[in-house]
Amino acid sequence: MSTALSRIPAYHRYAGKALPGQPGDSCHLLAWHSLDVAAVGWQLLAPERPLTRQLAAQLGIEPEALRRLLVFLLGLHDLGKFSRAFQEVLKLSLGGMASPQGKPYCQRHDRLGVLLWDACWSTWRRDGVLHWPEDAEIPARKLLIPMNSLMAPFFGHHGQPVATGQLTLADFFVDDGELDDAVAARDFVADWAALIEPHWPLDRMVDKQWLARFKTLSWTVAGWATLSDWLGSHRDYFSYCQRAMPLADYWPRALSQAEAVLDATGFGRPPEPIPYAGLAHWFAGTVTPTPLQQKAESLPLQAGPQLFILEDVTGAGKTEAACILAQRLLADGHGEGLYFALPTMATSNAMYTRLGDLHHRFYSSASRPSLVLAHGARELNEAFERAVMAASRKMTTTPTGK
Structure with missing residues (x-):
């Protein structure tokens, strides 16, 4: 390795995304993509946000501590891209980058990330790579299930x-004497942990009831991770950068x-709900509520979870x-959005059309709520497609590379 390359951390020789042949930087370093996604997650998990408060309350962890742990793990979501097999598929021909080794890319990088994590996390913990508390003496066998459970939402992005x-690690992660894929990944994890300083709730992680709660919440965490990855891959906002620098500078x-x-x-701020002000605020003209709707207007709300079952004759205005x-x-303050569950695609389409822009009436004029049709044939719904096209015109999208 040349003297210049020897001064650069090995993990800066791996790309996370690439568009060879484009003007300017033709790849985005893997470290930078990892931090881009983590930064989106960091902003979405600000301590004052409802999602952060809810997760923290259910897991018994202070919001800031939970934020640091989850964002650290989010930064590891693409560990599998340190595989030389993945690097080869990017087809880069840049000096100093990880050299191709002819390894077939026959497995997704998320699966390769699990492979690397399973093989290395215990050693990384022992060597201090994970910013582990020095006085923690919990044996690795007791942490096997908790650690895998914590990482599952992130590798499932x-x-x-x-x-x-x-799978076998050596089949996908190369050590050619000059560059060792697994060591490069370890060095990135160590520097990232030193920067973000994750808080490991060790006493809770080995508690079966706590772990069960986390597994239940893991679907929410996975949604947050997936959204962060999607937004953090947007090239209009995260331009490609192939220049090496300390993580703290980027x-x-x-x-x-x-x-x-x-x-x-x-997503900069959640939509701001406004108080219900009567049907006249929803519909033009004079609207007289039905008896059922009057009951919905006046029914006392409780402090905790609530279930309401509405039954009446056809035309009684149950939907309203x-x-x-x-x-x-x-x-x-009992939620941030709402979900309509219908038995068929046809009834879902009818409800989508019926609601129109009613969801805008629930929030302040500065808010930007959206109504999504979620069934598998939504692309065939013309009203939904028009809404998607209108939204896409407000936000120009560009290819994100591999």
């Missing part, structure tokens, strides 16, 4: 949990770019009554 099966840039993409996409309750619950 492409939509489903992943496992390694019978982190403020990533945080600034994350704030910009959240503001542009409406449910929406009245929904807006009142939102304004009272």
Whole structure:
């Protein structure tokens, strides 16, 4: 290795995304993509946000401590890209980058991340790579399930949990004498941990009841991780950078770019619910509530979880009554959004059309709420497609590379 390359951390020789042949930088270093995604997650998990408060309360961890732990783990979501097999598929021909080794890329990088983590985390913990508390003496065998459970939402950032099966580390992570993929990954993890300083709730991690709660919440955590990865891959806000620098120097840039993409996409701040002000606020003209709707307007709300079952004859305005309750619950701080569950695609399409822009009436004029049709044939719904096209015109998208 040349003297110049020897001064650069080995993990800066790996790309996270690439578009060879484009003007300017043709790749985005893996370290930078990892920090971009982590920065989006950091902003989304600000201690004052409802999601952070809810997760912290259910897991019994202070919001800031929870934020540091989850964001640290989020920064490891693409560990599998340290595989030379993945690097080869990017087809880069840049001097100093990890050299191709002819390894077949026959496994997804998320699965390769699990492979590397399973093989190395215990050694990394012992060697101090994970910013582990020095006085922690919990044996690795007791931490095997907790550590795998903590990482599952992050390696599953492409939509489903992943496992390694019978894969072998040496088949995908190369040590050619000049560059060792696993060592490069370890060095990145060590520097990232030193920067973010994760808090490991060791006493809780070995508690079966706590772990069960985390597994239940892991679907929420996975959604946050997936959203962070999606937004953190937006090239209009996270331009490619193939220049090496200390992680601490890049982190403020990533945080600034994350704030910009959240503001542009409406995630900068949650929609602000407004109090229910009567049906006249929803519909033009004079509207007289039905008896069921009057009941929904006046029914006392409780402090904790609540279940309302509305039954009445056809035409009694059950949907509007449910929406009245929904807006009142939102304004009272019981949620951030609402979900309509219908038995068929046809009834879902009908409800989507019927609601129109009613969801805008639930929030302040400065908010940017959206209504999403979530079934598998939504692309065939013309009203939904028009809404998607209108939204896409407000936010220009560009290819994100591999």
